[in-house]
Amino acid sequence: MPVRRCLPLLLAALLLAAPLAGAAAPAAADTRSGYELADGGAVPPPVTAAPARVARALAGGPAIAAVSPPIASAGTNTTITITGTGFGAQGSRSDVGFPSAGGVYWASGSTNAVNPDDIVSWSDTEIVVRVPNGLGAGGSRETASSGGLRVVTDANRTSAPFPFAVSFGVAGRRWAAPPVFLVNDNCPGVAGGADAVRRAVASWNAALPPDFRINCSGASNATEAARDGQSLIAWGPSGSITYWYENSTIVEADIILSTSYAWTAGDAGGSVYGIEPVTLRNLAFCLGIAWLDGIEPQGPSDAAKASCRYRTDGLGNMNLVALSPADRAAADYLYGGGDTNPPLLAAAFAADPIAGPAPLTVRFGDASLGGATGRAWYFGDGGTSTERNPAHTYAAPGTYTIALTASAPGYPSDTIRAVERIAVGGTAVLAVPGGAGIPTSTANDGQYDDVNGNGRKDFADVVVYFNQMTWIAANEPVGAFDFNANGRVDFADVVWLFNHL
Structure with a gap:
């Protein structure tokens, strides 16, 4: 299944908080060896990747035939084998790109100079690479993520993205003893x-071993992150998530949820964020x-x-x-001695x-990874199907939200769901005079x-557009032919169409 797009509009809408900061040098006044920092609000922004490397991922080139295993964990030393053709000999520009917060995480380590080279071996038909975790171009911690991975050759040619799923990623740091958090119940305007x-803590405790459970029974009046020997969850003006570590052991963590966001203890939506879902993430x-x-x-998502x-x-x-x-x-x-790659689906x-306009028939095809044998489709209008490749x-x-459960x-019964939205217009597109048939949307x-x-x-x-512009404006749904998105059918759309041939 081709991976279709990277959702630039969605990502732009996610820029709601301050940029992420990365690992810092140790402070002379205490014993920490560094910390990791991320925004404590609902949606941290992605970090911009190195432009030259991203440009390489937009070219054309070699072909990936398979990735094995198709689902793997990141940061656990797990390797995957990429087979195909046209990879060429390994050179200074040869690389494997994984989706990440910065757009692309490059396995060679070139995303950030401190990252290791995770390419194990390279030939014209086979690449072995560790699924990486490290620092992004902006210094924040990033990891390879699910989506389409790419192979870039030394000749600066790239493959089409190939579906691959990251089950989970780890940062190489863990607690030696169960953490104890104090909670400040100071969310503005929310009881x-x-x-x-x-409740979020209880969800994680249900997944952790019995001898490693997070304790959050205590209370605090603090509202700022501080290296004071006590982990904290609270609301404050400077949202942040900080953990301090010594060597690879996490010794303290503070979650400060930003008071600049609107919060709810119930159902979230729009610009109102749920305390439980965001705390679960943090x-x-x-x-x-x-x-x-x-x-x-x-x-895979x-x-x-x-x-996420x-x-x-x-x-x-x-x-x-x-x-x-x-x-x-x-x-x-991390805490129960479990496998790096347990049986999972994507x-x-x-x-x-x-x-397209109504009535719109959409053809669906299952492309799940990991050996799925059952499918449950939810088409968003009350329709369902258990077929592998249904039409609806x-x-x-x-606008209909479609979900597939594999x-x-x-395998675990509560499997992962992939979600898409289908936009159905209200007016059918008609054949334009002088044309050969009904217009179509090529993309x-x-x-x-x-x-x-x-x-x-x-x-x-x-x-045809130029000759029939007046007819199109009078008879067709404007949104289907308003290519430059100025709200009307006019000569500017002719120019746009010509420039995008």
């Missing part, structure tokens, strides 16, 4: 904030579990994991209060088209750039 915090970070950044809407960095309505995880199988596997690995699918017709206009015998994005309906985008579409 029951401390109870919501403790506790993952404090336990040494890496945040994941894969949010490809058709999967990290959005259904507590360790982002919380938005569009991802369907604003009210995520249950740990995923991958989250539980991470806790078991839901993924293809949908075509994802936008949307009769009424609207399952298999012997399945709701823009009907195949104006003459001949099945492709070419100069003939520019001619």
